[in-house]
Amino acid sequence: MPRKYHAVLAAAGELFMRQGYAAVSMDAVAKAAGVSKATLYAYLPGKDALLEAVVADRCAQMAERVGAVAVHDVALAESLRLLADSWLRFLLDPRSLRMYRMVIAESPRFPDLARRFFEAGPARGAAFITGWITEEQRLGRFRPELDPKVTTGHVSSLIRGDLFNRVVLGIEQPGEERIAGAVAATVEVLLRAFAVQPQPEA
Amino acid sequence: MPRKYHAVLAAAGELFMRQGYAAVSMDAVAKAAGVSKATLYAYLPGKDALLEAVVADRCAQMAERVGAVAVHDVALAESLRLLADSWLRFLLDPRSLRMYRMVIAESPRFPDLARRFFEAGPARGAAFITGWITEEQRLGRFRPELDPKVTTGHVSSLIRGDLFNRVVLGIEQPGEERIAGAVAATVEVLLRAFAVQPQPEA
DNA sequence: GTCTATATTTAGATAGAC
DNA sequence: GTCTATCTAAATATAGAC
Known part of the structure; x- marks a missing residue:
């Protein structure tokens, strides 16, 4: 999962954490990540999977800071x-x-x-x-x-x-x-x- | 605020508590309360106000149980x-x-x-x-x-x-x-x- | 992999009859 | 106060070109 995948996770994470899962649209994620919406769906099958990927990523980061x-x-x-x-x-x-x-x-x-x-x-x-x-x-x-x-x-x-x-x-x-x-x-x-x-x- | 107002607060409360504010639609609230959507807007100016009314109501109940x-x-x-x-x-x-x-x-x-x-x-x-x-x-x-x-x-x-x-x-x-x-x-x-x-x- | 453009559904909110 | 029917915007998701 290449180039902009990290930007997507970072942007989605920021939005999900601040506004909550349901309040964040895929449009907003795409825009914040500087990516088209189609790219999101190339990486992940949907919004639920995006949340899971974000949390897995943040958990890994947190595990190091703990x-x-x-x-x-x-x-x-x-x-x-x-x-x-x-x-x-x-x-x-x-x-x-x-x-x-x-x-x-x-x-x-x-x-x-x-x-x-x-x-x-x-x-x-x-x-x-x-x-x-x-x-x-x-x-x-x-x-x-x-x-x-x-x-x-x-x-x-x-x-x-x-x-x-x-x-x-x-x-x-x-x-x-x-x-x-x-x-x-x-x-x-x-x-x-x-x-x-x-x-x-x- | 008459007849069905209590049913609206109860239904909206149940939905908000279980699914979260953003994930609940006004349609869902109306349906669960057995009320038309227009009635919701006759009671309250919008979804935010509905949330505030629900929480105020539940807080009053909670204050008695505490x-x-x-x-x-x-x-x-x-x-x-x-x-x-x-x-x-x-x-x-x-x-x-x-x-x-x-x-x-x-x-x-x-x-x-x-x-x-x-x-x-x-x-x-x-x-x-x-x-x-x-x-x-x-x-x-x-x-x-x-x-x-x-x-x-x-x-x-x-x-x-x-x-x-x-x-x-x-x-x-x-x-x-x-x-x-x-x-x-x-x-x-x-x-x-x-x-x-x-x-x-x- | 990445984009633009679009299909389809559903959201919040309202008009107007009764 | 309460309904049915509807408007408009925004949602998730996808087609198809590059």
Whole structure:
């Protein structure tokens, strides 16, 4: 699939993410990609296939960007802060938000698409956090009796927090301090819930 | 706005929630409501206004259904379990999920709609939880140094948990035990993070 | 592979009778 | 208020030349 195929995927992706699948016409995609409509149909059998190709492409890109900062050679509080900070910022990235909105919206009609997104994004993030937890348990800083996978769900939910839900809905557009503040508050909770020796607050 | 107005809102709501705004035609709404298209335009100036009316209507309904179970005359663990269980089940209700998906999808193009949804749903739930926390603090069972509003974000995030994210994407369709298990695991974390006297596990 | 031009269907919206 | 019938624009998809 040659020359302009990448331009088509990029243009279609941009439009689908911003306006939603149903609201985007093949004309609009062709125009944005600088291609004729007939070329679209030379590449792909139809609009559904275009969406699937776009999401597969974006998932591959996302899979490379996923991954928080894992550090273990500092105090647990700082290690948690770096993990939470990097992961939350990834979630709040406009690309992540647009992808999330679009996939959520179409998941009832395109379940495969939702699963692919989940595997490329949330599942990879979860696997990363599970690894981080396991290592911290080995270091004796994270409660050893907890199941790493179950705990990953709790940790990731706290990191995402209320802020993500508000931003997804456009209720809030957080600045630098807001994000840092949310992370700091979350770290306090994480320490109380998961650290071997609960540390007193400042 | 007389006789068939309710039927129009109900039919349009059902279609918008299930298929998304852009994918639903006015013809489809008219047919589903048992009404001619001209009648739609007698009620409302256009499709956008129909969406806004639908969401306003559903938000009013939702505002009545919102509200978890608040109990304070049992042990904190049981009180937490009831709160988490009722709230999570509300979130996982198909009506909640469809509304959430649709509003998320359209929030970039209809920010007012997202805000109305937020006020009718998540904000009311948060206010409820904040009240619950304040009462538990008064009873001396919930850590008194914590800010109730900030803590509400942490509590609600943990209740929602990983399960909600998976269900929204259609990754998982939880049965009774799955929900109960998720609630139980969450309660353990909530106790460690927020109870005045961390209780030993079973 | 890529284009222009077009076929066909369906969209949102309205006129006018009752 | 409610209908049938219809207008106009825009949608998905394709034919056929290069």
